[in-house]
Amino acid sequence: MEIKDFVCTGCALLCDDIGIKTEGNTIEKTYNTCRKGAARIRGDEERMTCTIKGREENIDKAITEAARILSEANKPMIYGLGNSSLEAQKKAIELASKLSAYLDDTSSFCQGPVVEAILEGKVPTCTLDEVRHLADMILFWGSDPASSHPRHLSRFSYFPRGEKRQRGWEENRTAIVIDVRKSDTSEICNKNFYRIPPGSDGELIDALTAALNGKIPKVSFGMSSKEILELANLLKKAEFGTIFAGLGLVYSLPEIEPMIKLIEALNKSSNFHLMPMVGQYNMRGFNHLLFEKTGYINRVKFDGNKVDHGPHCSVMEVLNSGETDAMLIIGSDPLGCFPKSIAEKLKNIPTIVIDPARTFTSMIADVSIPSAYTGTEAAGNAVRMDGEKVEITPFIDSKKLSDEEILKRILEAI
Amino acid sequence: MASAMEIYQYLPRTNCKECGKSSCMAFAAALLAREVTVDDCPPLKEEKNKENYDILVKLLPPAESASETGMIVHTELCTGCGNCVVACPVNVAEDPYGAGSGKAPTSDKIILRVEDGVVKLSNVESCRRFGPQSRLCSGCIATCPTKAIEFV
Amino acid sequence: MGFGQFISKPELDILIVTHRDIFQNSAYEHSRFSAEYADQSAIIILTASDMKKIGIKDNDRVLLKNKWGKVIVRAVESKEEEEHAGIAYMLNSPWSNVLVSPETNGTGVPSFKRIKATISSTEEKDVEVLPVSKWENQD
Ligand code: SF4
Ligand code: SF4
Ligand code: SF4
Numbered sequence: 177m178e179i180k181d182f183v184c185t186g187c188a189l190l191c192d193d194i195g196i197k198t199e200g201n202t203i204e205k206t207y208n209t210c211r212k213g214a215a216r217i218r219g220d221e222e223r224m225t226c227t228i229k230g231r232e233e234n235i236d237k238a239i240t241e242a243a244r245i246l247s248e249a250n251k252p253m254i255y256g257l258g259n260s261s262l263e264a265q266k267k268a269i270e271l272a273s274k275l276s277a278y279l280d281d282t283s284s285f286c287q288g289p290v291v292e293a294i295l296e297g298k299v300p301t302c303t304l305d306e307v308r309h310l311a312d313m314i315l316f317w318g319s320d321p322a323s324s325h326p327r328h329l330s331r332f333s334y335f336p337r338g339e340k341r342q343r344g345w346e347e348n349r350t351a352i353v354i355d356v357r358k359s360d361t362s363e364i365c366n367k368n369f370y371r372i373p374p375g376s377d378g379e380l381i382d383a384l385t386a387a388l389n390g391k392i393p394k395v396s397f398g399m400s401s402k403e404i405l406e407l408a409n410l411l412k413k414a415e416f417g418t419i420f421a422g423l424g425l426v427y428s429l430p431e432i433e434p435m436i437k438l439i440e441a442l443n444k445s446s447n448f449h450l451m452p453m454v455g456q457y458n459m460r461g462f463n464h465l466l467f468e469k470t471g472y473i474n475r476v477k478f479d480g481n482k483v484d485h486g487p488h489c490s491v492m493e494v495l496n497s498g499e500t501d502a503m504l505i506i507g508s509d510p511l512g513c514f515p516k517s518i519a520e521k522l523k524n525i526p527t528i529v530i531d532p533a534r535t536f537t538s539m540i541a542d543v544s545i546p547s548a549y550t551g552t553e554a555a556g557n558a559v560r561m562d563g564e565k566v567e568i569t570p571f572i573d574s575k576k577l578s579d580e581e582i583l584k585r586i587l588e589a590i
Numbered sequence: 591m592a593s594a595m596e597i598y599q600y601l602p603r604t605n606c607k608e609c610g611k612s613s614c615m616a617f618a619a620a621l622l623a624r625e626v627t628v629d630d631c632p633p634l635k636e637e638k639n640k641e642n643y644d645i646l647v648k649l650l651p652p653a654e655s656a657s658e659t660g661m662i663v664h665t666e667l668c669t670g671c672g673n674c675v676v677a678c679p680v681n682v683a684e685d686p687y688g689a690g691s692g693k694a695p696t697s698d699k700i701i702l703r704v705e706d707g708v709v710k711l712s713n714v715e716s717c718r719r720f721g722p723q724s725r726l727c728s729g730c731i732a733t734c735p736t737k738a739i740e741f742v
Numbered sequence: 743m744g745f746g747q748f749i750s751k752p753e754l755d756i757l758i759v760t761h762r763d764i765f766q767n768s769a770y771e772h773s774r775f776s777a778e779y780a781d782q783s784a785i786i787i788l789t790a791s792d793m794k795k796i797g798i799k800d801n802d803r804v805l806l807k808n809k810w811g812k813v814i815v816r817a818v819e820s821k822e823e824e825e826h827a828g829i830a831y832m833l834n835s836p837w838s839n840v841l842v843s844p845e846t847n848g849t850g851v852p853s854f855k856r857i858k859a860t861i862s863s864t865e866e867k868d869v870e871v872l873p874v875s876k877w878e879n880q881d
């Protein structure tokens with residue numbers, strides 16, 4: 177069978193032009209995906225097994241046990257969801273509210289500040305299609321799409337022709353990279369690569385803002401005032417600019433305000449936008465849903481009708497301080513991606529994991545529940561890194577339950 | 591990618607000319623340009639040279655990845671980003687609203703497309719670098735983040 | 743550094759900058775338990791002068807340690823033309839996460855991207871990084 181316009185869930189670009197050739201339920205060929213997307217679509221070799229305390233069990237028992245653990249806990253926490261559909265995320269929010277649980281996602285320690293500033297209307301943003309049609313200035317700050325979002329430059333930001341950018345990259349667009357290392361993206365944007373020392377992003381932001389406000393910019397590292405002035409002038413001449421904020425930038429800025437100020441300064445003469453380089457395909461969707469419901473994008477604790485919010489509700493703090501006494505993890509693998517000393521604390525509390533693939537965390541989980549891959553096996557909607565909603569239609573007939581169905585059944589069992 | 595010098599190391603280096611080239615070094619250059627194959631050097635097929643023969647076969651990308659125009663894709667380096675697909679002027683001319691706009695290709699006449707996460711060549715004869723009106727084009731090379739495309 | 747006193751091998755303080763890589767990420771999607779993923783993750787990229795300082799060659803094993811843990815990885819020489827003495831690169835993975843501090847100063851954001859550690863050449867055997875099953879040795 178030939179499938180057209182399939183949506184790849186390999187990253188938050190949610191490329192929607194993927195072709196697939198299948199033979200029964202096996203994938204023969206994928207078209208137009210990047211290497212990472214091709215691997216994602218084929219899925220993990222090792223699927224999750226359904227277990228209770230390391231022993232294989234049927235799914236009904238596992239769901240009952242998960243519900244028991246969560247309802248008996250005093251301060252349960254639900255975490256993950258960046259790799260789940262909006263529909264599953266809604267169920268998770270409902271579950272957290274019913275359990276008076278903590279609820280957090282990856283944005284808590286990655287793109288949260290950027291998404292928050294956008295949803296609170298503190299900074300202008302735009303869509304990726306606008307970037308393709310209009311942008312003449314693209315700034316990758318602490319981001320390396322060639323490694324993290326491989327089709328970013330070819331689908332939207334640099335190479336394609338768009339309405340007002342008929343000649344594409346050669347004449348119509350300028351791409352700038354600011355990073356602490358010579359990344360693959362900087363190899364392509366060679367002419368406009370600025371290398372800065374680790375942790376000095378804030379300093380350069382302030383210097384650029386100063387330059388745009390008519391002051392003489394200064395930084396403590398190897399960039400001269402003249403170089404900074406030239407960069408500021410290059411930026412402010414843009415008709416339509418977008419700054420793609422990567423983790424390199426977010427991690428080295430304690431507050432997002434300086435970036436907002438820089439964009440304000442740029443927008444006295446230009447038209448700049450900020451966009452987070454979201455990793456997991458539907459992290460932003462979770463942020464949108466929780467924001468609609470609570471006014472916060474992440475890091476909440478439900479308590480009857482009240483909602484508490486702040487760093488003390490963040491997954492890192494809650495887990496590290498021993499505040500939670502049971503954890504439900506959906507589509508995330510803390511034992512692979514948290515600091516080891518924090519992740520190890522999961523060994524001390526009952527842990528439930530829901531994931532299509534066997535995860536490192538499943539090794540220590542009390543209950544593991546296999547789910548279908550949203551994308552190839554289960555339907556749903558997701559929010560792209562620019563906030564656009566994308567509908568995902570599966571093509572493989574899987575007997576596995578989706579995250580949404582599993583969460584629904586846990587909810588019913590409580 | 592191996593250099594002519596590197597390839598030369600593994601040839602018999604007797605300059606016997608059985609391959610029809612003036613020297614082993616000339617044969618190495620011809621190998622690199624894909625004019626000849628490893629099998630065109632008879633002494634190399636002798637048992638005592640088997641080890642070197644095997645090394646050379648590995649060193650030189652398989653024949654189908656090198657087109658008759660000398661364009662080579664190192665698929666092991668390719669990320670499938672599609673930059674070359676949208677940057678190639680022939681792709682743009684043949685398929686302005688598909689491949690040329692960063693979307694799924696809609697034409698059979700394009701040179702570069704991505705399959706199974708890596709770039710795939712077709713219609714290489716229409717590449718600007720070849721044919722009677724050839725001119726220098728480096729669209730695909732300049733836009734590749736990992737230097738996966740090479741012309742020999 | 744206090745813990746260096748019994749080791750004669752030269753140690754160097756470095757700042758590890760972590761980043762992502764599409765090949766390693768694809769290996770993760772394919773199978774995170776695979777040797778391929780481990781091989782691509784357990785690597786540190788060093789600049790030539792730093793390798794010289796601790797007396798190692800390309801592909802030698804090195805010990806990385808700090809207050810939070812230790813891990814053994816393979817050292818690979820940086821391909822950047824410019825030297826980056828004192829700064830080393832690792833990919834985000836369970837191997838780099840061994841060294842990430844759990845302290846967030848109340849922000850909830852660990853310092854994943856900038857990790858201080860010491861590096862030295864080593865003959866020690868590999869440190870177990872991936873979790874073992876909590877349930878295997880029961881009854
Ligand atoms: S860029 Fe992201 S969404 Fe697009 S094909 Fe690659 S992994 Fe999939
Ligand atoms: S046939 Fe082989 S050995 Fe003889 S000259 Fe050619 S390459 Fe050299
Ligand atoms: S050299 Fe030019 S025409 Fe030939 S494949 Fe590359 S980009 Fe296309």
Ligand code: SF4
Pocket residue numbers: 663667668669670671672673674675704708709730733734735736737738739
């Ligand atoms: S630009 Fe390079 S890495 Fe990207 S698809 Fe083309 S050959 Fe592959």
